[in-house]
Amino acid sequence: MSQNSFIYVACPLSPMGGGMFKVTEYLVQSQADDFLDGFAQLRALDTRGPGNAIISLFFVSVALIKIIAGKISGKLVGVHVNMAERLSLFRKGIIVFLCRILHIPVVLHLHAAQLPNCYYSLPKLFKLLTRHIFSSSATCLVLGQTSMKFLIDELKIDPKKVVILNNGVPDLSVFNSSREDNKVFRLLFLGNLSERKGVSDLLRALPQVKYECGQMLVTIAGGGDVIHYQELAQQLGVDDIVKFTGWVDQKKAAELLADADTLILPSYDEGLPLVILEALSASVPVICTPVGEIPTVLTDKFNACFVTPGDSTSIAIGIINLIRNPDLRLKLRNNGRDIYLREFAMARFFENIAVIHKKQFGICAKASSSLISQ
Numbered sequence: 001m002s003q004n005s006f007i008y009v010a011c012p013l014s015p016m017g018g019g020m021f022k023v024t025e026y027l028v029q030s031q032a033d034d035f036l037d038g039f040a041q042l043r044a045l046d047t048r049g050p051g052n053a054i055i056s057l058f059f060v061s062v063a064l065i066k067i068i069a070g071k072i073s074g075k076l077v078g079v080h081v082n083m084a085e086r087l088s089l090f091r092k093g094i095i096v097f098l099c100r101i102l103h104i105p106v107v108l109h110l111h112a113a114q115l116p117n118c119y120y121s122l123p124k125l126f127k128l129l130t131r132h133i134f135s136s137s138a139t140c141l142v143l144g145q146t147s148m149k150f151l152i153d154e155l156k157i158d159p160k161k162v163v164i165l166n167n168g169v170p171d172l173s174v175f176n177s178s179r180e181d182n183k184v185f186r187l188l189f190l191g192n193l194s195e196r197k198g199v200s201d202l203l204r205a206l207p208q209v210k211y212e213c214g215q216m217l218v219t220i221a222g223g224g225d226v227i228h229y230q231e232l233a234q235q236l237g238v239d240d241i242v243k244f245t246g247w248v249d250q251k252k253a254a255e256l257l258a259d260a261d262t263l264i265l266p267s268y269d270e271g272l273p274l275v276i277l278e279a280l281s282a283s284v285p286v287i288c289t290p291v292g293e294i295p296t297v298l299t300d301k302f303n304a305c306f307v308t309p310g311d312s313t314s315i316a317i318g319i320i321n322l323i324r325n326p327d328l329r330l331k332l333r334n335n336g337r338d339i340y341l342r343e344f345a346m347a348r349f350f351e352n353i354a355v356i357h358k359k360q361f362g363i364c365a366k367a368s369s370s371l372i373s374q
Contacts, residue, residue, distance in 0.1 A: 109165075201312050210241055264287040302331070
């Protein structure tokens with residue numbers, strides 16, 4: 001392999017890409033700056049763009065052209081495709097099919113929690129295409145047993161091609177602040193604002209929390225229909241304790257976590273959200289719903305606090321319990337940090353990805369010296 005060999009990491013390169021966007025950013029940022037012989041460079045490949053679905057067709061077309069050019073140059077050794085459900089499935093499917101025609105190996109990385117429901121609602125032909133997309137990949141990476149079972153049992157993927165891989169996030173402990181010195185309890189929601197993420201349920205839980213616990217500040221950070229949720233907060237009489245920031249970049253998100261006493265994510269479904277892993281990294285206690293792969297890696301009252309999806313009373317009780325119980329917060333902080341170091345550290349994640357790339361592409365990226373030293 002030449003010194004200029006590279007691997008495309010395909011995903012939407014905008015906040016609309018959610019966890020897929022973050023995973024790609026973290027991998028690209030964690031590679032070495034010096035691209036030596038024997039190693040490949042990770043390059044982000046935008047498959048979505050920031051606009052609507054029609055505009056995304058332009059970005060997919062550009063991505064296809066880049067893949068063809070990379071093949072012709074002889075420098076493109078493989079494509080790592082980050083995939084979700086719905087239109088993401090078919091945009092990435094086009095890329096997988098092109099790579100198959102060009103004999104470019106593909107690692108398909110599934111992040112979607114909603115793929116099974118999406119798949120079951122598809123017409124027979126599209127179900128067949130979905131199975132073909134996954135079976136055309138050299139390896140399918142999934143977040144846990146639930147996704148693995150779906151791929152093997154429903155999509156009929158060879159079990160040898162399906163690999164469970166925990167995502168990883170950078171160590172955010174460097175942003176730590178003295179949280180307990182502040183009398184105002186700071187609760188943070190960090191993610192796209194939507195009903196699926198339980199934002200309305202969180203807001204409806206806050207009147208009870210405000211009544212029973214007094215001083216607190218709830219920061220809701222993320223893009224989406226911010227105005228709608230601002231209006232709901234006003235209707236519920238909690239707009240004086242809720243702050244909406246809109247979308248925040250990676251650095252600002254880390255700063256918000258550093259200042260938070262607790263992260264809350266009351267979603268209806270998830271895979272294994274990166275924001276939870278980031279909170280564990282930053283030693284921030286987590287309140288979340290036991291959905292997707294979350295309960296397979298976290299334990300209630302040990303390294304997270306579980307609440308019931310769609311139940312504002314349960315969410316309120318969970319928040320009040322942590323506000324009133326500093327010993328529980330300390331326990332969650334310490335145990336959360338421990339499991340981050342064991343399972344979700346960026347160095348471990350990068351190494352696991354490198355092993356898979358080496359096996360399927362014959363070459364991998366080199367980790368940065370700062371990552372190796374962790």
